[in-house]
Amino acid sequence: MVADSKSKSDISFAGTFASSAFAACTAEICTIPLDTAKVRLQLQKKAVAGDGVALPKYKGMLGTVGTIAREEGLSALWKGIVPGLHRQCLFGGLRIGLYEPVKNLYVGNDFVGDVPLSKKILAGLTTGALAITIANPTDLVKVRLQAEGKLPPGVPRRYSGAVNAYSTIVRKEGLGALWTGLGPNVARNAIINAAELASYDQVKQTILKIPGFTDNVVTHLFAGLGAGFFAVCIGSPVDVVKSRMMGDSAYKSTLDCFLKTLKNDGPLAFYKGFIPNFGRLGSWNVIMFLTLEQAKKFVKSIESS
Template identity: 90%
Template sequence: MVADSKSKSDISFAGTFASSAFSACFAEICTIPLDTAKVRLQLQKKAVAGDGVALPKYRGMLGTVATIAREEGLTALWKGIIPGLHRQCLYGGLRIGLYDPIKSFYCGGSDFVGDVPLTKKILAALTTGALAITVANPTDLVKVRLQAEGKLPPGAPRRYSGSLNAYSTIVRQEGVGALWTGIGPNIARNSIINAAELASYDQVKETLLKLPGFSDNIVTHLLSGLGAGFFAVCIGSPVDVVKSRMMGDSAYKNTIDCFLKTLKNDGPLAFYKGFIPNFGRLGSWNVIMFLTLEQVKKVVRNIESS
């Protein structure tokens, strides 16, 4: 189980996968407005107007949310929710469901006794993050494309009428391989963030449970989830910006080209664009996901043991 001091899970892989997928989808529904704000801020580039620099359209997390809601309606904040749920079912279920088996494998098998070293936790989370997003990349691509639709000028025709139309249109116009656009930075981003989330949640919870006054309860899960979100944003923000720009704009040739153009045109701070909404998103997402996961797994554990 994630955040357990042992390497072997106490419920089945199917139970862990289902619990993780459900919890990830619930967190996605609750926090996708913040994710939409984050994507818009990351895709926003410096605009030059005459001899001066035009004010950016989106400013800050709440300002971006308010601008989107005012100009495009409240429903625009949940653009991409369908592929987002597709993504969480696959990615969320696989990355957490595979974490314990792979962690056990890296520790030498199910006979391992004692606390799992942090390095093994990080290695296991890097592995599951890479495997899971390789499967789920098409859903991530469609989600970002739909979220980026609001950047189009008023009256401009929309590329996609919905998530299913987006999948088919991309395949028809760009080929099947286009569904894996941005797979390089996406693997880098998701394996790194997954390592930051799962390993830090695992480690923070394990540490807290050894301190006086802490038990396996909501307070411990809350603090562990906040820690997971903070580490994930600090470590993963640069690759997250590159991934969003590559998926939302076809002008970039590859990951390095996107990185260099972003650095040249927007400066190094561009890699932390949307940091506050990103932390608001990932921090709240991790808290909601892990709190839900812990409760759902209790139900699954009771069902499997009965």
């Protein structure tokens, strides 16, 4: 598994990819309402109304979830689930499936002992950047579908669904538009992937050295929570920039988006949606890693039979 730093993977790459994609999709289905709330909070800007500043529409994780459900219906919380699953099959399968082979490549075939944390981080950065470069179009469509709130009567939606969104973006904005926000997306996902996988690897390895702890669900739970916390703390600023660039085409570049956000909304804007982000990534990591560990055991039993 991810934290088995001394051995090569005990199942095939195809088995690892399938297990990773399945685990990532399971976590996505369970937690996407929190992700939708996070995107809405991140895209919310200070609005000036008359002679004063308007109160923000969305407040807090639960408040945002409640507002979306009340105004748009419960199903709106699962907006973007189709491209979200597309994304997790590609991105989740590749970033997690390639982690062990890339980590082993960095330490060498003859390495014995605990893999240094620096190599784990480097492997996470590598697989995160590679996977999201391939999966960026799915991320873009997911954010665009999530960003669209309740529209005035008579105003049509930009996209009727995920497939329509892909084709409309290509037709109106060009094929390259599917890779809008690639810079901050690579930065965000490489950093978060490294934080998630390396911290899960490291926390699990540390816990297993404590007397009384074994490679079981409790260990996976603690390691998954640790992975989610580190990922949010490190990745939140680039996550905000990524969401704003994908949700609003007014920004010229990553730097332009960063500077305008800083100027207009202040430095705390980069941690907008921190609690829903942690609620999302913390629960996402717990569900994903618990599912992944069980899925790999299942695949191993099939491959070894």
